[in-house]
Amino acid sequence: MLSRARWGRLPLTQRLTLFFTVVAASVVLGLGILFLVETGRHFVALDRITLQEKQHLIEEILRNSHSAQDARRRLDEALGYHHGLYVLVEGSQGEAIFQSQGFAADAGSAPARPSTGIESFGTWKRGGSIFHTLRFEATPAYSHANAPTKLRVLIATDTEHHAQFLQDLQRDLAIYVVAAIVVCAFLSWLAARQGLAPLREMRSRAAAVTGQKLTERMPVQAVPVEMADLAQELNRMLDRLQEDFQRLTDFSSDLAHELRTPISNLLTQTQVALSSKRDAATYRDILASNAEEFQRLARMVADMLFLAKTERGVDLPHKERFSARQDALALLEFYEAVAEEKRIRLRLEGDGDMEGDRLMFRRAASNLLSNALRHTPEGGTITVHIADTADSTVVSVENTGSEIDPKMLPRLFDRFYRADPARAHPDSEGSGLGLAITRAIAEAHGGSVTVTSSKGRTCFALVFPHRLTQA
Numbered sequence: 001m002l003s004r005a006r007w008g009r010l011p012l013t014q015r016l017t018l019f020f021t022v023v024a025a026s027v028v029l030g031l032g033i034l035f036l037v038e039t040g041r042h043f044v045a046l047d048r049i050t051l052q053e054k055q056h057l058i059e060e061i062l063r064n065s066h067s068a069q070d071a072r073r074r075l076d077e078a079l080g081y082h083h084g085l086y087v088l089v090e091g092s093q094g095e096a097i098f099q100s101q102g103f104a105a106d107a108g109s110a111p112a113r114p115s116t117g118i119e120s121f122g123t124w125k126r127g128g129s130i131f132h133t134l135r136f137e138a139t140p141a142y143s144h145a146n147a148p149t150k151l152r153v154l155i156a157t158d159t160e161h162h163a164q165f166l167q168d169l170q171r172d173l174a175i176y177v178v179a180a181i182v183v184c185a186f187l188s189w190l191a192a193r194q195g196l197a198p199l200r201e202m203r204s205r206a207a208a209v210t211g212q213k214l215t216e217r218m219p220v221q222a223v224p225v226e227m228a229d230l231a232q233e234l235n236r237m238l239d240r241l242q243e244d245f246q247r248l249t250d251f252s253s254d255l256a257h258e259l260r261t262p263i264s265n266l267l268t269q270t271q272v273a274l275s276s277k278r279d280a281a282t283y284r285d286i287l288a289s290n291a292e293e294f295q296r297l298a299r300m301v302a303d304m305l306f307l308a309k310t311e312r313g314v315d316l317p318h319k320e321r322f323s324a325r326q327d328a329l330a331l332l333e334f335y336e337a338v339a340e341e342k343r344i345r346l347r348l349e350g351d352g353d354m355e356g357d358r359l360m361f362r363r364a365a366s367n368l369l370s371n372a373l374r375h376t377p378e379g380g381t382i383t384v385h386i387a388d389t390a391d392s393t394v395v396s397v398e399n400t401g402s403e404i405d406p407k408m409l410p411r412l413f414d415r416f417y418r419a420d421p422a423r424a425h426p427d428s429e430g431s432g433l434g435l436a437i438t439r440a441i442a443e444a445h446g447g448s449v450t451v452t453s454s455k456g457r458t459c460f461a462l463v464f465p466h467r468l469t470q471a
Contacts, residue, residue, distance in 0.1 A: 012199075013192045020188030025181045032173045039169065043162040044132065048121055051134035051155050054085065058153055062140040071140055072098045084158040086131075089151055097151060124156060130163065131156040198223035202231060214242040247414070259300070262293040306437060318357050324386050324395055325351040327362055332384065335369055344373065345381045352388030352395075354464050356445045361464075364441040364449075365395060367434040368460045372399035375458070392447065396461040404453040412451055413439040438462070 057078060065071035071089075075098040079087050082100075089098040124131040133156045143149040201219060208216045217238060218231035273286045325348070332346045339346050354361060365384075372382045380400040387394045404412070415436045435449075438460075442449045447464045 013189065013196055016192035016195075017185060017189040020192070021181065021185040024184035024188070025177075028177050028180045028184075032177055036166065036170060036173065040162075040166060043159070043166075047132040047157050047159065047162075048134070050085075050157060051121070051132065054079070054087070054155050055134060055136055055153070058087065058089070058155070059138050062138050062151065065140055065142060067142050068097055068140075071142075084161070086156045086158075088154040088156075090154075091152075092150055103156075130159045132159055133157075195224075198227050202227075202234070206234070209238065211245065214238065214245060250414070259297070262297050266290055266293050300433070304433070306440070318359065319355065320358060321353055321355050322358050322361075323351070324354045324361070324393055327358060328365060328384050328386065328395065331362060331366055331369055334366075335373060338373055339382070342373065342376070343378045344376050347381065347383040348386075349383065350386035350388070352386045352393040354393050355466065356464060360441045360444065364438045364462060365397070367438045368397040368462070371434060371460075372397050372458075375399065376401050391467075392463050392465045394461055394463050396459055398457055398459040400457055403456065404451075404458055406453070409451055409453065413449065 058075065061074045061078060062071055065074055068091075075087065075089065079085065079100060086100040086103040087098060088096065088100070088103060091097055120135045122133050122135070124133045133154060135152070135154050137150050138153055140149060140151060198219070202223070205216050205218060218234045220228055220231045220235065223231050269286050269289055273283065278286075328348055332348055336346065369382070369384075376382055376399040382397065382399045385394075385396040385398065387396070413435045415433055439449050442462055442464070445464050447462065449463070450461050452459050452461075
């Protein structure tokens with residue numbers, strides 16, 4: 001028997017071939033054995049019927065016999081020339097009334113004699129021969145009424161021709177079984193190979209998937225129903241991989257672009273400063289400018305580290321229950337000076353309690369307010385609305401101004417993505433990570449963030465569940 005380790009390494013085609021071959025061999029062998037057994041039983045039944053017919057003939061002869069000599073003559077005429085059939089008729093004293101020619105002298109040692117009036121069917125083995133026997137008692141016509149004579153009769157039929165037939169049949173069945181097993185093994189291998197052809201097709205397509213070629217998909221319609229689910233799941237996996245790979249590619253490109261600008265500024269300013277001697281004031285200005293670029297790089301790196309942690313599943317550092325209105329009011333007071341400078345009106349509506357990290361909530365709401373202040377025109381309005389529903393608290397930041405293209409809405413929370421390709425806000429210190437961080441904070445609380453833009457209003461909504469769950 002194959003060990004479990006070797007069986008586990010056995011190719012699936014060979015497993016199925018072996019399994020089908022064993023099943024087919026078991027079925028064929030079982031049918032062969034059943035056929036042999038039933039054939040043997042049939043021969044036994046035929047011999048029994050033959051012996052019973054001879055019993056009736058002997059009883060009829062004895063009923064019409066007038067003496068023992070008459071009975072012997074009649075029996076010899078009726079049974080003397082039957083090949084393979086032997087008859088022994090004994091008197092009450094054990095004397096032989098009739099004995100077929102060639103019948104063994106020790107026939108009396110055949111199976112035990114029956115009780116009076118009851119026939120007994122059995123098997124008698126003598127040397128290499130096997131006989132089916134029928135033993136019974138009969139009363140002849142010449143028996144006296146006062147002292148009836150009971151004759152003991154033994155009929156035997158040789159089973160050699162049956163045995164020879166069964167031997168030949170067994171040999172033919174053995175040849176057939178071996179041939180059938182070989183044919184079944186080949187057909188099983190062929191069926192398994194053809195049945196697993198869709199898997200080989202899926203394997204070849206999967207082997208064709210590379211970092212430069214992620215569009216290959218499994219043939220869902222061309223595989224059997226049992227493999228369709230697997231093909232669909234593999235296609236969904238490839239879709240996710242392609243989406244993540246594209247996102248990673250875009251992120252790498254955007255990150256290189258974002259880092260290139262401050263590094264280029266630092267390098268240029270440093271080279272210019274080193275090209276000739278400067279006074280102390282000039283060096284201080286250059287260092288101050290470099291410090292601003294370093295701060296921008298530091299913020300970008302810190303934001304990237306935060307996003308990387310949230311993608312791996314971050315545990316909220318400080319969980320507490322707090323009032324969303326109080327923290328929103330504190331943020332509005334912080335941005336009040338900027339709003340007054342741009343003549344933007346700030347409003348706060350509603351109230352609700354939240355469970356989670358207060359500082360992370362403030363950062364998410366601050367990102368939305370900062371984003372709204374950058375894109376709200378002078379004289380516009382920013383409204384922070386807090387709604388406490390049955391299972392969550394929703395904090396919405398709505399601002400007036402130009403609408404966002406609906407095609408851009410799904411990508412607003414991607415890293416480094418800006419709805420304005422021309423970057424119409426050069427005064428902004430944002431790096432394109434604010435909304436991505438906002439989404440990460442919401443998901444860390446088990447919530448979500450959505451955006452809508454229509455009829456001159458853009459609304460970002462943060463949803464925080466009352467029962468805190470980790471994303």
